[in-house]
Amino acid sequence: GESVGLHLPTLSVQEGDNSIINCAYSNSASDYFIWYKQESGKGPQFIIDIRSNMDKRQGQRVTVLLNKTVKHLSLQIAATQPGDSAVYFCAEPAGSSGTYKYIFGTGTRLKVLA
Amino acid sequence: DTAVSQTPKYLVTQMGNDKSIKCEQNLGHDTMYWYKQDSKKFLKIMFSYNNKELIINETVPNRFSPKSPDKAHLNLHINSLELGDSAVYFCASSHGSGKMKQYFGPGTRLTVT
Numbered sequence: 540g541e542s543v544g545l546h547l548p549t550l551s552v553q554e555g556d557n558s559i560i561n562c563a564y565s566n567s568a569s570d571y572f573i574w575y576k577q578e579s580g581k582g583p584q585f586i587i588d589i590r591s592n593m594d595k596r597q598g599q600r601v602t603v604l605l606n607k608t609v610k611h612l613s614l615q616i617a618a619t620q621p622g623d624s625a626v627y628f629c630a631e632p633a634g635s636s637g638t639y640k641y642i643f644g645t646g647t648r649l650k651v652l653a
Numbered sequence: 654d655t656a657v658s659q660t661p662k663y664l665v666t667q668m669g670n671d672k673s674i675k676c677e678q679n680l681g682h683d684t685m686y687w688y689k690q691d692s693k694k695f696l697k698i699m700f701s702y703n704n705k706e707l708i709i710n711e712t713v714p715n716r717f718s719p720k721s722p723d724k725a726h727l728n729l730h731i732n733s734l735e736l737g738d739s740a741v742y743f744c745a746s747s748h749g750s751g752k753m754k755q756y757f758g759p760g761t762r763l764t765v766t
Contacts, residue, residue: 547694571752582743582757626694632752639684639701639708641755646694
């Protein structure tokens with residue numbers, strides 16, 4: 540749904556620690572999810588995706604976990620670095636397969652503390 | 654090589670003016686999008702085009718008129734600009750429809766005074 544009048548949630552993490560960014564989705568029929576990273580002054584950049592037939596998917600230093608029971612998605616970043624500071628969005632296609640519309644979450648700002 | 658490019662990067666204009674933002678992708682994708690991001694970073698789809706055809710028009714005022722001269726370009730023209738149009742506009746592209754990652758442009762920051 541839309542986020543109106545909400546402040547962007549912020550997660551502050553010490554450099555070297557692991558980060559966990561959460562996302563709740565509402566459509567139980569959603570079968571594909573994407574995580575994007577948006578650095579200041581730039582467009583969102585693809586990080587990792589996962590399809591609903593998987594519970595977990597790993598990339599380089601990132602892991603996405605999908606819990607369909609509670610409609611929850613999380614992005615884990617291992618050994619967080621200053622370059623990980625950004626706003627992170629989860630996204631899902633709206634509607635049925637073949638849709639050309641994506642719904643983005645409200646975003647979480649990750650701040651990496653030196 | 655720039656995958657998705659937008660021009661201009663910054664646009665400052667007065668209320669009532671008409672302006673255009675251009676977008677080009679060199680990825681060979683057949684689907685392109687326009688998104689609006691407000692000051693709270695909320696990202697919302699405005700339009701989707703597939704093979705130059707409008708697929709999604711997300712209840713955007715008809716002052717906004719997208720045009721896709723070919724599959725590699727999707728431009729956005731805005732008439733009679735209003736203060737509330739101030740935002741960052743992102744163009745994106747993907748191969749095919751849903752369940753495919755999108756590639757975003759660098760954004761155009763529009764400020765209406």
